[in-house]
Amino acid sequence: MIIGTVTVLLILILCGSVLFIKNRFMPKKACDRKAILNGGGKIINIEGFNIWYKILNKAGKGVPTFVLPGGLGMASTYLQPYMDFLAEKGPLIYYDPRGCGRSQIKTDLGNYKWDDFSKELERLIEYIAPGKKVDIVCHSCSGVLGLKAMCDFPEKINRIIFVSSLSTKYEATPPKISSFIRNIPPKNPEEANQWCTKFIKSEAMFGSMFYDKKNLEQLDTEYVTMAVMINLNTTINPPFDFSGKLNQNKIPALVICGNEKYESETTGKKYALKLCEEINGKEVIVFENSGHFCFIEENARFVKTVKRFLGFEQCI
Template identity: 25%
Template sequence: MMHEEGYIEVTGGRVWYQLFNKNSANTPVIILHGGPGSSSYSLEGLQALQADRPVILYDQLGCGRSDRPNDQSLWQLDRFVEELALVREALKLDEVHILGHSWGTTLAAAYYLTKPSGVKSVIFSSPCLSAPRWEQDQIENLKTLPKEIQETIKRCEETGTTDSEEFKAAIHEFNKRFVCRVESDPEWIKKGSCYRNPEIYNIMWGPSEFSVKGNLKSFDCTSRLNEISCPTLFTCGRYDEATPASTEYFSTLVASGKIHIFENSAHMPYFEEKEEYLQVMGNFLKTIDSN
């Protein structure tokens, strides 16, 4: 199958993309990675969706294989929304499905609410559609961890020592429960970490997962989810930091909202339950294309 890759000019620099199965007549799906400031690296398994359609993966500006301009004013939600519009335009994606994961769902929602044409469906995978609600959920999640881990995280946040080894060890325990519940290949993780840009995460979110101090602090689009009129799928893991309760709540606000929970996953079902994830996504997209 046809695979191309290259760069697209956007505000502030160039973003790197991959396009799989270009010549398929079915509606393409564009994948929006998490972060902010991670990359499409850990989602590369989703290229398997090319069995039915074109698949586009791209690294948002500032991370992955895209340009890394040294300009902090670029790290704003609106610019990422504009970037997505430019990627669509450059690749002539007149009709498109959008699959966002984690921060990618924040971006997907903000983009959809600009009322672009030709969006056939949206998949919110492990959604963050309200920063205040996410923060609240993490406070609740933390309470399920051993007391000393809770105290370490709280202390390091208060003293600004979130880059200390003890904070990293405490976060590791949190991650084992709420981010990824299967052992992943350390080499794979090591390779992925060079694609991240912690500065973007810090500016937009903050120094840690648990308290939003960045410019996304007040992001909350729940009151506008009723404006989504295309078929919409909400998914998360049973143990996800994007909690099943919040994910379900979001799904009730969209007229055509469906929900699927991956029973053996946390925040990375595309890795933790790869086959089921691909099946659920693939079936949802096929159903829409056949209507």
């Protein structure tokens, strides 16, 4: 009798915890905010959203490179100090996808489907580099957008690089309940964004994804859209699965990841190997002295590795 009562209580506590976390950490809408024009960027309207983008070396003759921020929900500001070298070979384009970073945010989470992000990226490529193939660099969750692009418009992609990317199939991971309960965000979507810019540096998120914790201070987390980041692969989109859809592709691909111990639950070496196999990549390059942000922690090696893959010697 006692065992049965305890079991019932445990089930009730578990169900209550799940409902509590869903209500607090799965906001049903994003904040309503205009695009922010700063950082030397420009604004372009694509499919009803004002999108922030920035071009370096616009007149460059080499293959244009598009850099996709992770999250999705983060601004490209955290990438720029470590990716600017890509402008040495040709035009370099940073941009914040709809609902992310400095681009316009609309409240309805139905605006943030992978199909929408893919169409938006294709339109931006057509606008900035009409008739040209482009190189794409994806970090973390934006690897899903890179995979979608490979399916939707492979003829526009010259080469693609996946850095600490998710694999080709959605993998559900249990939430760190204790960490979330200790860090309850505000209910207001705008206040939640402000809260999240600090929270994502905690041990519950990116704080655990650095080989050297001192390097965490170099991570710029300004302009995070929490609602999009938290809901993207749960309540907004059905679980993605590109398995078997890209094994015949001819796009040269480079797959990079950090030390398994300091990667996320779905971006370590095991998932990098799956990704590499599915897209016919040549190999997985592991940065053992880095976590999820190898371009910060081992920048010199990262630059050398990427330059070799993209054929910089042919562009200089």
